[in-house]
Amino acid sequence: MARTGSEGSSQAASAGFMSWWRERSAWKRARLEGRHLVRESRRILKKKSYRIPEATAALVSAQADAVEEALKGRAPEDIERVRRAIAALDDTMDEHLSFARKSTLREYAESIAVAVLIALFLRAFVVEAFKIPSGSMIPTLQVGDHIFVNKFIYGLGWPLSGIKFWQYGRPSRGDVIVFKYPEDPDKDFIKRVIGVEGDTVEIRRTGVFVNGKALPRRHLGYVHYIDYSDELPIQEKHPKDADEWEETLDGKTFQIYTEIGENGGGCRPPARFGCGEPAKVPPSHVYVMGDNRDNSHDSRFWGYVPLNFIKGKALFVWYSGDPDPDKKWLSGIRVERFGHIVR
Numbered sequence: 001m002a003r004t005g006s007e008g009s010s011q012a013a014s015a016g017f018m019s020w021w022r023e024r025s026a027w028k029r030a031r032l033e034g035r036h037l038v039r040e041s042r043r044i045l046k047k048k049s050y051r052i053p054e055a056t057a058a059l060v061s062a063q064a065d066a067v068e069e070a071l072k073g074r075a076p077e078d079i080e081r082v083r084r085a086i087a088a089l090d091d092t093m094d095e096h097l098s099f100a101r102k103s104t105l106r107e108y109a110e111s112i113a114v115a116v117l118i119a120l121f122l123r124a125f126v127v128e129a130f131k132i133p134s135g136s137m138i139p140t141l142q143v144g145d146h147i148f149v150n151k152f153i154y155g156l157g158w159p160l161s162g163i164k165f166w167q168y169g170r171p172s173r174g175d176v177i178v179f180k181y182p183e184d185p186d187k188d189f190i191k192r193v194i195g196v197e198g199d200t201v202e203i204r205r206t207g208v209f210v211n212g213k214a215l216p217r218r219h220l221g222y223v224h225y226i227d228y229s230d231e232l233p234i235q236e237k238h239p240k241d242a243d244e245w246e247e248t249l250d251g252k253t254f255q256i257y258t259e260i261g262e263n264g265g266g267c268r269p270p271a272r273f274g275c276g277e278p279a280k281v282p283p284s285h286v287y288v289m290g291d292n293r294d295n296s297h298d299s300r301f302w303g304y305v306p307l308n309f310i311k312g313k314a315l316f317v318w319y320s321g322d323p324d325p326d327k328k329w330l331s332g333i334r335v336e337r338f339g340h341i342v343r
Contacts, residue, residue: 037086041064044101052096056092060097125151127150129148136295137296139223139256141317144323145319145320149178153313155167173195174254176191176314176342177288177312179191179288183302191289191296194289201274201281205262205263206263207263208289209278212278215248217245221244222241223244226240228323242292243257256292257294262294273303281304286304317338318339320334321333
């Protein structure tokens with residue numbers, strides 16, 4: 001069967017595209033290989049100059065220059081010149097500089113080691129990821145949110161002890177912080193700072209008072225939400241109803257939940273710190289509470305957080321997954337939470 005004109009032109013166009021793509025890929029590989037080889041040769045000549053005869057160093061340098069010159073070409077026929085220049089340099093280095101060349105395995109191992117060291121450094125001193133396991137910070141943070149925490153905002157400290165060797169900031173009222181739980185330092189908690197060193201905090205039925213002044217709040221309405229037990233691996237659902245409030249602390253506005261009919265007193269036993277009478281925050285400590293006021297185990301129950309227990313300040317949600325065991329992985333992803341700034 002004879003081919004139509006349109007079929008012939010289509011096949012020609014396809015063949016032309018494939019030829020262009022192969023040429024482009026060949027140039028890309030040649031440039032990567034050539035640049036890597038030139039960098040390696042320059043590095044060896046610099047670091048091992050005391051072991052390399054002048055004649056060999058001059059030859060290697062000239063061949064490296066030839067590779068760089070060949071890489072400036074753009075025409076299809078230039079690719080062969082590049083390959084010849086690369087092969088010549090590679091052979092010379094194998095013959096004269098093999099004692100200083102790194103094997104492919106060693107290069108990969110070094111690259112992986114450097115990447116791991118950088119990741120560990122970032123995790124220890126710059127930013128670390130945490131997962132929210134319980135509903136004590138609802139509605140600010142949901143169960144299943146994964147957040148990044150800024151670890152250097154309050155200073156740099158030793159990763160294991162938490163003792164700051166360079167401190168240039170302290171938590172402010174309203175900050176959402178991650179810290180080691182004072183009664184079990186192996187556990188991490190996340191709460192909001194309500195009082196700092198020297199503040200008096202008092203919890204009354206009508207709300208929270210800092211230094212004798214009630215935190216301004218506005219009632220937003222009633223909400224129905226799902227909380228989860230923090231028993232892993234399966235977290236049970238607990239439907240709840242709550243009053244939603246907008247609260248302001250030192251100019252920072254955020255939402256909190258309280259049980260229906262409560263104003264955030266939350267001083268049922270065994271709560272005792274600041275409940276019914278002012279509690280003064282001691283030096284180098286902070287007083288913290290959860291935004292889910294009547295469902296939070298915080299400073300009202302176990303006291304104050306030492307500054308050296310604080311790991312950092314919450315930044316934003318980078319991933320969020322619904323812990324509901326009935327939901328499949330894809331259906332449980334809460335895309336709308338991605339990028340949520342923690343305030």
